[in-house]
Amino acid sequence: MKHPRPILIAGPTASGKSSLALKLARECNGVIINADALQVYNCYDVLTARPSVVDHETVPHMLYGHQPNAHGYSVGAWLGEIKNILQEIENTAIIVGGTGLYFKSLLEGLAYIPLPDQKIRDEIIAEFEAEGLAHIQARLKAIDPTLYARVDIQNPRRVMRGLEVFEQTGRTLSSWQDDTAPPILNSDECTKYVIMPEVETTNARIAKRFEQMMELGALEEVQAQMPFDPTLPANKALGAREIAAFIDGTMTKDEAIAKSITLTCQYAKRQRSWFRSNMSTWDFQDKPIL
Numbered sequence: 014m015k016h017p018r019p020i021l022i023a024g025p026t027a028s029g030k031s032s033l034a035l036k037l038a039r040e041c042n043g044v045i046i047n048a049d050a051l052q053v054y055n056c057y058d059v060l061t062a063r064p065s066v067v068d069h070e071t072v073p074h075m076l077y078g079h080q081p082n083a084h085g086y087s088v089g090a091w092l093g094e095i096k097n098i099l100q101e102i103e104n105t106a107i108i109v110g111g112t113g114l115y116f117k118s119l120l121e122g123l124a125y126i127p128l129p130d131q132k133i134r135d136e137i138i139a140e141f142e143a144e145g146l147a148h149i150q151a152r153l154k155a156i157d158p159t160l161y162a163r164v165d166i167q168n169p170r171r172v173m174r175g176l177e178v179f180e181q182t183g184r185t186l187s188s189w190q191d192d193t194a195p196p197i198l199n200s201d202e203c204t205k206y207v208i209m210p211e212v213e214t215t216n217a218r219i220a221k222r223f224e225q226m227m228e229l230g231a232l233e234e235v236q237a238q239m240p241f242d243p244t245l246p247a248n249k250a251l252g253a254r255e256i257a258a259f260i261d262g263t264m265t266k267d268e269a270i271a272k273s274i275t276l277t278c279q280y281a282k283r284q285r286s287w288f289r290s291n292m293s294t295w296d297f298q299d300k301p302i303l
Contacts, residue, residue, distance in 0.1 A: 017041070017105040019198060021119075023048070023292065024208035025284035026111055026251075026277060027218040031064060033208060034109040038072040041105045046095060047076040048110030048119075053091070054247035056082045056238060060231040061250050062222065073104075082238070082247040088118050095119065096197050113287045120200040122193035129174075130181045137173045137180070152176060159187035165283055170249075205295040207288050219277045223252060223270060232256055251277045 020037060024030040034045050047053065051061045055078040064074050075098055080086050092115075099106055108119070141149050146169055153175045154161040164171040178186040210218075223231075231252065235241070241257035242248060252273035259269035288295075 016099075016103065017043075019099075019106040019108060019203045021048075021116060021203050021205045021295075022107065022109040022208065023113065023116055023206070023288060023295070024111060025215060025281040025288070026062075027215055027222050027281065028111075028208040028210055029218075030109050030111070030206075030208045031062070031068075033206070034107045035064070035068055035072065038105075038107050043105035043107045044073045044075060044098075044102050046098060046106055046108045047074070048091075048108050048112055048115040050086070050091075050110075050112040050115065051247065051250050052077055052110070053080045053086050054078065054082055054250075055080060056247050057231075057234050057250050057253065059226050059229050060234050060252055060256075062226070080246075082245045085246055088114055088123055089125075091115055092118055092123055092197060099197065111284055113284070113291055117291060118196075119198055120196050120203070122196040124189045124192045124194065126178060126186065126189045127182060129177055133177050133181050134173070137177050141169055141173055146172070149173060149176060157185040157187050160185060160190075163187060163190075165287060167283060200294070205292070207292050207295045207297045209285060209288065209297050210299055212282075212285075215281055216278045219281065220274045223274050223277065226252070227256075227266075227270060232260075236260055251280060 020043070022030045022034050037043060038045050045064070049061070051057070052063050053076060054061070057063075058078065063077055068074065069077075076091070076094060095108070108116075110116075137149070146167075149169070149172050150161075150166050153166070153172050156179050157175050160175045164175065166172055175186045178184070178189065182189075235253055235256040238245075238248065238253070239257065239260060241254070241261075243254055248254070252269075255264060255269040255273045255276075258264040259266050264272070
């Protein structure tokens with residue numbers, strides 16, 4: 014049986030991609046599948062802007078909030094889960110999120126890379142904390158210039174991952190990545206959108222949404238994670254560390270909100286850059302096509 018053509022919707026945070034996915038799912042009896050690395054965790058419904066309970070009741074949503082904060086979750090784990098889902102469902106798959114690497118791996122395949130050695134990871138984290146981002150960026154550029162040109166070098170986790178793979182295996186992460194398994198979906202057989210509103214529009218939406226999040230329960234979500242451990246996967250959520258600082262009394266509420274909004278706008282900027290560089294064949298829309 015031939016399955017309906019999958020619909021892929023990417024975009025920076027607060028671009029309106031989830032609303033578009035919901036509209037399309039209603040129209041075509043589709044199933045919405047999460048492609049956001051932080052929305053897989055179960056502790057931050059509000060802070061990560063996960064679809065609401067009403068949305069879940071309206072159309073099926075999958076791979077949202079199914080992982081506890083203490084568990085790591087990789088691109089490979091996501092690929093394994095979505096592969097099973099795509100084999101089981103007969104409805105239109107609408108895959109939506111802001112994690113570009115998920116989409117890239119879905120359409121281009123993902124190499125097998127050994128699981129990280131925690132001792133090596135801890136040593137590199139300590140090096141980053143002692144020497145700073147520029148230091149580990151320089152190390153990565155010397156060790157693996159291909160990866161340096163390929164990843165978001167402003168993201169310390171991506172840079173440290175390149176270093177730890179090399180130290181663990183003696184082989185560059187870029188060479189591991191080049192040994193890719195076959196993709197799960199054929200890019201030519203998918204409808205692919207990148208929702209990319211004007212920068213001012215996105216930034217205004219980010220600011221308004223974060224203030225709404227504070228009113229709707231983001232503060233209580235972070236309070237439930239206290240004492241706050243910044244190394245836990247879900248605690249990388251934008252705003253979590255700043256809200257925790259407010260709870261601890263090291264930031265005022267206004268400072269926490271302002272810094273969270275600034276960090277989210279900066280993250281959206283990095284997303285836009287990544288999408289332009291890696292999704293040039295996708296259909297770019299400057300506003301949600303509602």
